[in-house]
Every structure is written in C-alpha cells, then in structure tokens.
Amino acid sequence: MECLAYRLGKSERIDSRKLINRLFAGGSSKSLSAYPLRVVYLVDQQSEGQMPASMMVSVSKRHFKHAVDRNRVKRQVREAYRKTKMTIVGSVPEGMAVAMAFIWMSDEHEASETVDAKMENLLQRVAERIKTKEGADDHL
Numbered sequence: 001m002e003c004l005a006y007r008l009g010k011s012e013r014i015d016s017r018k019l020i021n022r023l024f025a026g027g028s029s030k031s032l033s034a035y036p037l038r039v040v041y042l043v044d045q046q047s048e049g050q051m052p053a054s055m056m057v058s059v060s061k062r063h064f065k066h067a068v069d070r071n072r073v074k075r076q077v078r079e080a081y082r083k084t085k086m087t088i089v090g091s092v093p094e095g096m097a098v099a100m101a102f103i104w105m106s107d108e109h110e111a112s113e114t115v116d117a118k119m120e121n122l123l124q125r126v127a128e129r130i131k132t133k134e135g136a137d138d139h140l
Contacts, residue, residue, distance in 0.1 A: 005089075008082040011049075014056040014099055023101055032125050034118040036106030037077070041126055043133070046097040053088050054097065055081055059104040069109070076112055077102050080119035087120065091127035098130065 014020060022042060023029050029042040046052065057077045059070040081102070092098050102119075 005086060006082060008078060008085070012051050012054050012085075014054050014101070019099055020056070020101070023099055030129065032122055032129075033105070034121045034125075036104060036108075036110055037115070037118045037122060038103045038105055039100050039122045039126060040103065041098055041100045043092075043096055043098050043130060046095055050097050052092040052097050053085060053100070055085075055100045055102065057102045057104075063104060063107045073104050073109065076110070076115045077104065077119070079112070080116045081123075083116065084120045084123050087123040088127050088130075091130050093130070098126070100126070 014023070019042075022044075023040055028044075029040055031038060031040045033039075055078075057074045059073045059077075061070070064070045064073065088098060088100075102122075
C-alpha cells in the first residue's frame with residue numbers, strides 16, 4: 001500500500017480550466033521561487049473526489065524552442081514532485097486541498113539532482129506556509 005503513495009496518477013494532475021484560471025488570476029493564490037522553478041499555489045476547500053494535492057507543470061516555448069526539450073524538463077519536474085510530494089500531502093489540513101503550478105524559469109537544462117533539491121525546498125516552504133496559515137485561522 002505504501003508504494004501507491006509514490007505514484008503520480010491522473011487524479012493528482014490539474015486539468016480543470018476553471019481551476020487553472022483561479023490559480024493564475026491572483027487574488028488568493030500565492031507564489032514562491034527557487035530558481036529555476038517557481039510555484040504558484042492555491043489552498044481551497046476540497047471537493048468530492050479531489051486529491052489533497054494536485055499539480056501541473058508549465059515550460060514556456062520562450063525558454064525552449066523544441067518540444068523535446070520542454071518535455072524533458074516537464075518529465076524532470078514531475079519526477080521530482082512524485083518523489084517529494086509526501087511533504088505537502090501530510091501538511092494539508094483535513095477538508096482542504098492545494099493546487100500547485102510549477103513554472104520553469106530558466107533557459108537551460110538542469111541536472112535532475114538540482115531539480116529534486118529545488119522541488120524539495122519549494123514543497124517544504126509551501127507546507128510551512130499552509131501550516132502557519134492554518135495556525136493563524138485557529139486563533140481567530
């Protein structure tokens with residue numbers, strides 16, 4: 001059963017255009033950077049059948065002209081998230097869900113170890129912010 005936690009299934013990917021628009025519209029979404037990655041995240045009420053954490057990856061054509069290069073970076077980011085996602089899943093409060101968009105900001109490829117380290121850094125920082133927000137809501 002534990003090996004299921006390290007999968008990245010379709011239900012954990014963001015495919016709703018409404019959610020993507022809410023994520024990038026500003027307002028209640030927040031962002032953090034750890035070059036070459038940037039994460040934009042939104043914490044909201046969990047709907048029926050929604051996973052506690054969902055993600056998407058964006059690599060601009062401006063940075064990589066060839067699709068093969070963009071796909072390589074997306075694969076690296078998804079793999080780094082898959083390995084370290086338990087950091088964020090464990091910190092999401094009951095009944096809440098976090099949607100995250102990872103944006104690649106560099107014009108160059110990075111080693112997978114670097115991408116893994118930056119992803120872990122970002123997920124830990126997002127988890128801390130979610131926990132402090134939850135603690136602030138308890139005191140009101």
